[in-house]
Amino acid sequence: MNGLDEFGLIERLVQRVPSSGRTVVTGVGDDAAVLAVDPGEQVLVSTDAMVDGVHFLTRTMGFADVGYKAAASTISDIAAMGGEARHLVVALAVPEAARLADLEALYDGIALACRDHEVSVVGGDVIRTGGPMVVTCTVIGAVPAGQAVLRSGARPGDVVFVTGWVGGSGAGLALLLDGTPVAGDVAAELVACHRRPRAQLLAGAILREAGATSLDDISDGLANELNEISRASGVRLRIQATRVPVAPAVRDFARRRGEDPLRYAWYGGEDYQLVGTAPPFAFARALARCESSGVKLTQIGRVDAGDGVIAEYEDGRLEVVEPRGFNHFAPREANEP
Amino acid sequence: MNGLDEFGLIERLVQRVPSSGRTVVTGVGDDAAVLAVDPGEQVLVSTDAMVDGVHFLTRTMGFADVGYKAAASTISDIAAMGGEARHLVVALAVPEAARLADLEALYDGIALACRDHEVSVVGGDVIRTGGPMVVTCTVIGAVPAGQAVLRSGARPGDVVFVTGWVGGSGAGLALLLDGTPVAGDVAAELVACHRRPRAQLLAGAILREAGATSLDDISDGLANELNEISRASGVRLRIQATRVPVAPAVRDFARRRGEDPLRYAWYGGEDYQLVGTAPPFAFARALARCESSGVKLTQIGRVDAGDGVIAEYEDGRLEVVEPRGFNHFAPREANEP
CATH class of the missing domain: 3.30.1330.10 (PurM-like, N-terminal domain)
Incomplete structure (x- = not known):
């Protein structure tokens, strides 16, 4: 050393x-800040x-x-x-x-x-x-005080939303490990998603102020976070799979590998975008504020009574989305995106 | 697992x-408490x-x-x-x-x-x-607000004090490593000091309220913490070595090993007692409150103008106390108490 x-x-x-x-009275160097x-x-x-x-x-x-x-x-x-x-x-x-x-x-x-x-x-x-x-x-x-947005407030009738684009971090990791040949700008975007994720503080504040009823960040994959909201709130989340904002670079990457791009959104994790729920009027308010602030916000589904997470595909197929995400104690093969 | x-x-x-x-609004289980x-x-x-x-x-x-x-x-x-x-x-x-x-x-x-x-x-x-x-x-x-006791407030004329007994944790570790034969109750006390130290929250609150000008906890040994206060406050601390409250069990242990018991106080560390300074009137106030609360508080020296830490021994000998404590990056031999 x-x-x-x-x-x-x-x-x-x-x-x-x-x-x-502004709020640091005494910083590093004493017993406590x-x-x-x-x-x-x-x-x-x-x-x-x-x-x-x-x-x-x-x-x-x-x-x-x-x-x-x-x-x-x-x-x-x-x-x-x-x-x-x-x-x-x-x-x-x-x-x-x-x-x-x-x-x-x-x-x-x-x-x-x-x-x-x-x-x-x-x-x-x-x-x-x-x-x-x-x-x-x-x-x-x-x-x-009293305004922190938990995971437990989702109610039937609420909109399910996600901020930004998802899947980029998982695809970036796969690219770094396997070296799939993709265009330089696609590679750069995916790698940046994996290495330098941004926390969505502005989006979180807008969603809180607008009246979001639940909120979670995507650390372990959309599948896992949606299930956490479903479980904590005691509701069913019904997701329209085609609405999930999978990043164009992820679609491009997955196409070259012959994979379903959605798997990176469901199971890739580490996107650090926000997923949550809000009553329709609150969602509309959040959407307007997000647009004027340059924040991407997408409705991906609805909250129903019941439990679990259901994905609806274009062909009418319904699928239960299991809470499988990146789990550091799980066997390695379970974590392949 | x-x-x-x-x-x-x-x-x-x-x-x-x-x-x-009382102050936990939302505890474990959401994204943040x-x-x-x-x-x-x-x-x-x-x-x-x-x-x-x-x-x-x-x-x-x-x-x-x-x-x-x-x-x-x-x-x-x-x-x-x-x-x-x-x-x-x-x-x-x-x-x-x-x-x-x-x-x-x-x-x-x-x-x-x-x-x-x-x-x-x-x-x-x-x-x-x-x-x-x-x-x-x-x-x-x-x-x-505004009442946290830093290390930097010691002023010439202040009393230097320490709470409780010191040296027990370092002696407890030495005992656990070497197995020096001592009486059962002495061994139990030293081992407890090492394994189950208590944070001195009550003493800290009393000292703050009484007007202590500096405070530090003994994690790396009294020698190190006194030097931190000296450096942060820009003063000299003059310590009467015989006043340092080395635990009787430590004296007993050191006697059997033919060692100076003070070395466990200076360099042993992990006692988690508090050391600090206060003007004489504030110290007197703290002492009265400590006595009625069952907290041991001992004056061990005085603050002078100057720098560094000086120990005064019974025979009149003066010695500079170096800021040597347990340093996890130092070579191992430097850490032997």
Whole structure:
């Protein structure tokens, strides 16, 4: 570790990330960060860990990508509550063989994600491990009291929606692993989806304000997230498969591989778009605000009484969508998209 | 992992820990926890990671001890700000060979620490790793706005104090590693200090209210923490070595080993007592409140103009106390107490 001790290393890495902000009273350097909360707000907290070789592969992602994605994917949990992301703390378990340049690149990726999402790093820990690198991010956000959008509020009659395009991250990973020949711009788009996902904070805030009844971010694939909303809300979600906004680059990629592009949307995961429900009038309001803000919002189905998730295909075929997503404890073959 | 998938495992483990509380609006199970903050409060956040083989050894600690200590040592950072600890999120990287019973024991230890410190678990992540276990805890606390006690407020003329007894954890580790023959009750006390440290939340709150000017918790040894206060405050700390409250069991243990008991206080670390400074009148006020609350508080020195930490011994000898503590990136021999 180039002669740097644990304390010198933390100080050196923290210098690379944004560490101040309106609500940072005391940031990195004391026993705990001190953070201001505006009157009438509640605090949001979520934590996510990523392990080298399980959640990321250094042959498909650079260290800056790993840092960016670790931060953005954690920040995404705040978007999924309709909240404002504010602060990040980062705990890094570092293998003995890690190079300082790699850790600096990782922190540069975290720094870029923080700037893109207007978040500051207010704490952290850097420790040595005899195993692979583990990056654990915890995000602190805020939401007007009583307005956090849970997964449990979907009601029959609601619209089911998704933000942005989906499937890109899973297709990007498949491309990085297999090297399917596609046009350069298609490849670049898919790889960027996989390496540098954006948390949908603006969309989340618009949807909360418009009156969304449930919200979730797509970390484990649309199939899994829809089932979570269905289960938490005690409703059936009826999805029109043709309406799912599979990215054109994913369609192109899947066509070349002779695959159904929808599988990347259902099971690919890590798109970090938002999926949720809203009464029709609230959805219309959200749609108008999204359009004027440049946010893509698509109705993909309806909420019915009942349970589970049903996909309706163009030919009239109905199919139960199982809650299968990327599950890190499942056998590897179950995770192939 | 006994056929449990990642999601089933999280649910099963979380059932073992306290998960509700006055300020928990929405706990584990959604994308993020929703937490209430009382008017006039600021939020405190700190994160700590522990790695098997580096920060704990399964030959000296059971999994319940590991869980207890991971939680308590993180909660201690809130005590060191004079705050009230409220919530914990736990990210666990689990080796493939881990047994479910071990993870349950780990969570039972976390649960006990949460009960002892009146903290609830509001989130977590459980992931697989190809390496050793990594436990990352993030604690959320609160403090009246503007009243967090930093390390930087010590002023010449202040009293330097420490809570409780020190040296027990380092001596407990040495005992567990070497098996020095000592009386059963001495051994039990030292081992308990090492395996089940308590965060000094009550003492921290009393010291904040009384007007302490700096505060730190003893994670890396008194030598290191005193130097942190000295550096952050730009003052010299003059310590009367005989006043340092080295636990009687540590004196007994060190005598049998022919060692200076003070070394366990200076360099042992992990006592999680509080060290800090206060003007004499504030110290007197704190002392009275501590006595009526059953909290041990000891003056060990004075703040002077200057820099560094100076120990004064009975024979008049003065010695600079270097900021050497347990440093996980330092060569192993530097960490022997």
